[in-house]
Amino acid sequence: MRLNNAIIIGAGPAGLTAAATCAENGMNVLVIDEYMRTGGRLLGQLYEEPDGGWWNGIEESRNLYEKAVELGVEFHLNTPVNNLENEGGVWTIYTEQEIFQTEHLLLATGAAESPIPIPGWTLPGVMSVGAAQVMTNVHRVQPGDRGIIIGVNVLSAAIAMELSLANIEVVSLALPEKNLITQESANPKEVMKSLLHVSHMAPSKFARWGSRLMKNSFMQTLGVNFYPKSGVKMWNIPVQLRKAVTEIYGDDKVEGVKLATINAKGEIVPGSEENITLDFVCIAGGLYPLAELAAVAGCPFYLVEELGGYVPLHNERMETPLQGLYVAGNITGIEGAKVAASQGRTAGLSMVCHATENQLEDEINYSMEQTSKTREEAHIQFHPEIDKGRTKILNQWKSYHLEE
Amino acid sequence: MNKDELIICRCEEVNYQTLRDTAHKYQCTSRELKLRTRAGMGYCGGRSCRLMVDKIANSNEGEQDLTYISLKYQPPVRPIKFEDLGGDKN
Numbered sequence: 001m002r003l004n005n006a007i008i009i010g011a012g013p014a015g016l017t018a019a020a021t022c023a024e025n026g027m028n029v030l031v032i033d034e035y036m037r038t039g040g041r042l043l044g045q046l047y048e049e050p051d052g053g054w055w056n057g058i059e060e061s062r063n064l065y066e067k068a069v070e071l072g073v074e075f076h077l078n079t080p081v082n083n084l085e086n087e088g089g090v091w092t093i094y095t096e097q098e099i100f101q102t103e104h105l106l107l108a109t110g111a112a113e114s115p116i117p118i119p120g121w122t123l124p125g126v127m128s129v130g131a132a133q134v135m136t137n138v139h140r141v142q143p144g145d146r147g148i149i150i151g152v153n154v155l156s157a158a159i160a161m162e163l164s165l166a167n168i169e170v171v172s173l174a175l176p177e178k179n180l181i182t183q184e185s186a187n188p189k190e191v192m193k194s195l196l197h198v199s200h201m202a203p204s205k206f207a208r209w210g211s212r213l214m215k216n217s218f219m220q221t222l223g224v225n226f227y228p229k230s231g232v233k234m235w236n237i238p239v240q241l242r243k244a245v246t247e248i249y250g251d252d253k254v255e256g257v258k259l260a261t262i263n264a265k266g267e268i269v270p271g272s273e274e275n276i277t278l279d280f281v282c283i284a285g286g287l288y289p290l291a292e293l294a295a296v297a298g299c300p301f302y303l304v305e306e307l308g309g310y311v312p313l314h315n316e317r318m319e320t321p322l323q324g325l326y327v328a329g330n331i332t333g334i335e336g337a338k339v340a341a342s343q344g345r346t347a348g349l350s351m352v353c354h355a356t357e358n359q360l361e362d363e364i365n366y367s368m369e370q371t372s373k374t375r376e377e378a379h380i381q382f383h384p385e386i387d388k389g390r391t392k393i394l395n396q397w398k399s400y401h402l403e404e
Numbered sequence: 405m406n407k408d409e410l411i412i413c414r415c416e417e418v419n420y421q422t423l424r425d426t427a428h429k430y431q432c433t434s435r436e437l438k439l440r441t442r443a444g445m446g447y448c449g450g451r452s453c454r455l456m457v458d459k460i461a462n463s464n465e466g467e468q469d470l471t472y473i474s475l476k477y478q479p480p481v482r483p484i485k486f487e488d489l490g491g492d493k494n
Contacts, residue, residue, distance in 0.1 A: 034482070082480035096484055114455055117420065119410045180424060180463045181412075181456045246407075288455065295477035303470040309455075310473055396471075 005029065006351050007093060007100055009081050009293060010108035012040020013337040014329025014344035016064035018106050021348025023071035027355060030100065031073055032093070034080035037138075038065045040110050041330075042337045044133040046162050047380075058138070060337070084297045089323055091297075103324045104351045107293050108344060111308065111330035114285030116151055116176045116185060119247045121283065125254030129284035133159045136166050144280030148257055149173045150245045151284030152191050154382050159284070160237050171276060172231065174243040174259060178266040185285065187266045188241040194384065246273060248281050257281060287334045287382065297325060302396045306389025307333030308382070315397050316368050318347035326351055333389055334382040335375065342371040412460075413453040415446020423460045434461035434474045444475060447483065 006022045008015045011033035022029045037043060039061025047055050069075075076095070083094040084105070091105040113128045120126070125144065127135075129151070132143040146169040149156045160170050178186035185191065231238030246268065247258040261272035287308055294312035295301065299320050301310045314320050314327050328347035329340035346367040349360050375386065383389065408421030418441045426432070426440050434457055437443065443457045444450030450457070454475050462468060480489075 080482035082482040082484050084479075094480075096488055112451075115452060117410055117412055117456060119407055122411055122414060177407075179407075179420070181420075181459045183459070292477045292481040295473055296479045296481060301471065301473055303468070 005102065005355060006104045006106070007032065007091070007102040008106045008108055009033070009093070010040060010106075010110055010329065010331075011035070011038040011065075011075065011077070012108060012110050012329055013042050013060070013064065013341040014110075014347070015040070015106065015108035016061075016068055017341040017344030018108060018326075018328055018348035018351070019068045019073045020064070020071055021345050022104075022351055023068065023073050025348075025352040025356065025358060025360075027104075027352060029068075029073045030076065030102075031068070032076045032079050032081060032095065032100070034078070036078050037061075038075065038077065041130070044130065044137045044159075044162075045337065046137055046165070047158060057337070064341070081293060084293055086297065086322065086324075091324060104326070104355050105324060106318075106326040106328060106347050106351060107291075107297075107312070107331055108327070108329045108340075108347070109290045109293055109331050110340075111287040111334055112290045113283075114288050116283050116285040117179075117181055118150060118176055118245055118283070120249055120254075121281075123248055123250050123254050124252070125250065125279060126248055126281045126283065129156050129159050129282040132280070132282045133162060136163060136168065142166070142168055143282070144254075144278070145169060146171060146278050147280035147282060148245065148259075148276065148278055149282045149284055150176050150257075151185055151286070152239060152241060153185070153194060153284060153286050154380055155286060156282070156284030157195075157234060157239070158380065159282070160234070164237060170237045171278065172238050172240050172243065172259070173234075174240045174245055175262065175266065177244045177246045177260075177268065178262075186244065188262065188264055191241055244268065245281075249275075254279055254281055287330065289331045289333060291331055294320070294325075294327065294331065297322060299325060300400060302393055304333065304389045304392050306383045306385045307393065311393060313397055313400055314393065316346070316371075316394065317350045317364060318343060319350055321397075321400065324354070333386070333393070335386060336378050336380050336382070338374050339371060339378060342367065342374045346371060412456050413441075413443035413446060413450075415448050415452075416442040416444075418443040418453075423457065427460050427464055431464055432461065434458045435476075437461045438475060449478070449481065450475060 005028040008031045011031050019029045019031050042057040042061045045057030079095045085092045093100040113130050135141045135143045152173045176182045231240035244262045245257045246260050256277045258273045261269040289311050299312040318326050318328050326347045328343040349364045353360050410420040
C-alpha cells in the first residue's frame with residue numbers, strides 16, 4: 001500500500017490538466033485510468049473550429065500527457081478502479097493490481113454513453129457511436145462499409161462528420177422508434193429543439209432553418225411537420241427527423257435495418273417501412289456523467305437533466321461535501337473537452353490549497369472565471385441550458401450546507 | 405421480430421415486455437422492478453441497462469426524488485477475480 005500526495009482517477013482532459021497543476025505546485029501525483037492510453041474521450045475528437053483551424057484530440061492528448069510526464073506525474077494505465085473507501089481522512093483506492101492511498105483524491109472519470117434499445121441490437125455489428133469514433137479515429141479501423149446512426153444529437157452529428165471524413169458511408173442519421181425508454185429522443189419536435197443550438201455547425205439549409213425559423217414552439221412544429229421526408233443534409237449525410245429505425249436485422253451479424261416514416265409526434269406511419277442494407281449500426285443515446293465511484297464513495301448526488309443525469313454534489317472550486325474528494329470534467333456535467341480541462345485546473349488548485357500551505361485564492365478565482373468564459377465560447381454545447389444546470393447544482397450545494 | 409422480445413438486460417436476458425408489464429402491474433420503483441425481474445443484477449452490475457430500467461420504472465411514478473440514486477451502485481464497480489474478493493489462489 002502506498003500513500004500519494006494526490007491521486008487522480010481518469011486521464012482525460014480534466015484529469016491530465018489537474019495532474020499537471022498539482023505537480024507544478026510541488027505535489028507528488030499519480031494518475032490512474034482503465035484505458036491503455038491517456039486522453040479519454042478527447043482521443044476520438046477531430047473537427048474544424050470556426051476559425052478554420054482543426055481540433056485534433058490525439059495531439060491535444062499527447063501535449064497534456066507529455067506536460068504531465070515532464071512534471072513528474074506517474075501513470076498507471078490499464079488499471080480499473082473497482083472500489084473506494086475513506087477512513088480517518090485517508091482514501092483507499094482498490095484496483096486489481098494494487099491498492100493506493102491518498103488524502104486528496106480527484107474523480108475525473110468522464111462520461112458514458114446512454115443506450116437506446118432497438119429490436120436486434122444485440123447482433124454483432126451494432127455499436128455505440130462513441131465506439132465507432134474510437135475505432136475510426138484512434139485505432140484507424142473502419143467499423144464497416146456502410147452504416148446508419150440511430151439517435152440525432154450533438155455527439156452523433158459530430159461523429160457522423162468524422163466518419164464521412166474517413167470515407168465511411170453513413171446512409172442516414174435517423175431516430176429510434178418511440179417506447180418507454182427512448183421518449184424524447186424519438187420525438188421529432190424535441191430532437192429539433194435540441195439541435196437548434198448546433199445549427200451553426202452545419203454549413204447548410206439546416207443552419208438557416210435553425211437560427212431564423214425555429215424560434216418558437218409553433219414554428220418548431222411547423223418545421224417538423226414540413227420536414228422533408230428525405231431529410232436535410234448535413235455534411236452530405238441526410239438527417240432524417242421523420243424516419244425511425246424499427247428493427248435491426250441479420251442472421252449472425254447486421255445485414256440491414258427497417259426504416260419507417262414517422263409523424264411529428266414520432267408515431268409510425270403504417271406500411272411505410274423499408275429495408276436498408278447495411279453492415280454496421282451506431283447507437284447514439286447521448287452521454288451521461290460516469291459517477292459510479294463517487295456513488296460508492298458515499299458522495300451526495302443531485303439529478304440535473306441539463307447536466308446529463310446524476311452528478312456528485314460539488315461547488316465551483318470542484319470540492320465535494322466529502323473531505324479530500326474532488327470532481328472535474330464530465331462527471332460534473334456533460335460539456336466539451338476545453339471546459340473539462342479548465343475545471344481540472346481549478347480542481348488541481350483546490351487540491352494544492354488543501355494539501356499545502358500555499359494560498360492560491362487569486363489563481364482559483366481566475367481559473368473559475370476561465371471556466372465560465374470557456375463555457376460561453378464553447379463550439380459544441382451538449383445541452384442548450386447548461387448554465388441553468390450549473391446554477392441548479394450550485395444552489396443544491398448551498399441548500400445542502402444550510403441543512404447540515 | 406416481436407418488439408416485446410427486445411432485450412434490455414443482456415446479462416440476465418430480461419426483455420422489454422417483462423419489464424414494462426411488471427412495472428405496470430406492481431406500479432413499483434426501479435429497485436423493486438430490478439428485484440422482481442433480475443434486470444441489472446447480472447455480471448456487468450447493471451452497467452448497460454441501469455438507465456433503461458430506471459426509465460421504465462419512472463414512467464409510472466409521479467415525482468422523482470432528485471437527491472437519491474434510485475438504483476444503487478455497489479462495489480466492485482468493475483469486474484474482478486474471485487481470488488481478489490478474498491478467495492484462495494488454489
